[in-house]
Amino acid sequence: MDPKHKIVLQRNRRPLVVDLKPSELYDGLLEKGIFTQDMIDEIKSSGTRRDQAxxxxCDLEKRGSRAFPCFVQCLRDAGQLPLAELLLGGEAPVQPLVPTALEAIHPVLQPLPVSSPMDVDRPGKYIAPICPIQRPSDTPSPSPESEYRIPRPPRRTRKDSIQSYKMDASPCxxxxxxxxxxxxxxxxxxxxxxxxxDCDKLEKRFKSLNFIVAVKTNLKYKQIRHELSVLSKMDHSPFDCCVVIILSHGTEVNHNRFPGAVHGVDGPAVPVQFITNYLNGQHCPSLQGKPKLFFIQACGGGEKDTGFEVSPDEVEPCIGGADDQTDAMPMSSSSDSLSTSDEPDARATLPTPSDILVSYSTFPGFVSWRDPFSGSWYVEILDHILEENAVTNDLVxxxxxxxxxxxQNSAKGLYKQMPGSFNFLRKLLYFQTQSQGQTPA
Structure with missing residues (x-):
């Protein structure tokens, strides 16, 4: 595809994903040789209407110079005129090239960088050339059958085959x-x-993403474990996803999977690896194969990061408040907080589960900063990013x-913070947005 056409698609990606009706275009794109039936079947299996869009x-950008004008024409033929005009941007309509008989036979072949008498009189015209095989002059003459060959269609890469999680249940x-x-x-x-x-922001945000939100405040160690146990014993069969958000003080603990622990209001800390175990495939069968997301706003330890110097062009300065506080506690080595002898539903010997993502507000071992008035850096920015980008971007x-x-934030003009995640998802995850919940996919 012409680079300028790629730029047009990328600049208009958001309205295209929101308004495009892919099902109305499949026949036209197939007829024009832009996609094969297998490719269209793969797009259909990717999930909701927006997932298919x-x-x-994504696939369209890889389908050669004819893809963009044919796509615009398909939009016009399907009556999706506003999107067609959006892509043309006021320019004269782009006329799709009429495929030759050879193109009709081999619609997925890409032109090779060689010249041939077939394309001398039609510059820029897509032709699937028949390429002679170059052989050393001292080799015997090959048979006529092996002298020429048709180039094979390009192979689809592994990246092209990444699927998206089903996320169209209502509620999600x-x-x-x-x-x-x-x-x-x-x-x-x-x-x-x-x-x-922080809590108010996240409650509103995940309700807008079509989740059933329950808020529990000021829980002791055993109460945290109890609420997680109750969640794991629910029937999640009608749903596509499960989210756990913990806002608390945190600490660094010995671990063999997920680092960190979060404190109950009575003091003892629940290791994050125990928290994730409640919802893994063994302990919560109705969530098998479905994404389980954990967001941890807590310190990963007591160390403060002063960062390192970079060129001013590398960052956009953003200064935190002078009264920013941390959610830190020293590293815990207490056997009480790590004991599993009476917790059969949280054995540390289980294999690392799939379909889990744990997002931490800070790097393991370091403090996490929170403003007493505007909340934590991590939650404030997470909420903003979800609001602005959930329509078009995946979670990772x-x-x-x-x-x-x-x-790019700084606490007291000195200290830094670096969030991160442990990602064991197998597919792309796109949240529902409010408009998705109101209109059929």
């Missing part, structure tokens, strides 16, 4: 938010001023955006 646009799934703000005096942990701001891409923006 994303896959179609359960979202549990545990918000620990006020800690008991004997816990030796400060109250987390500003955490209610959006978390990379979060990482970049948070990394």
């Amino acid at each position: 994303r896959q179609l646009l 799934g359960h979202c549990l938010i545990i918000n620990n703000v006020k800690f008991e005096p004997n816990a030796n942990l400060s109250n987390r001023t500003g955490s209610n701001v 891409t959006m978390l990379m955006m979060v990482n970049n923006e948070v990394s």
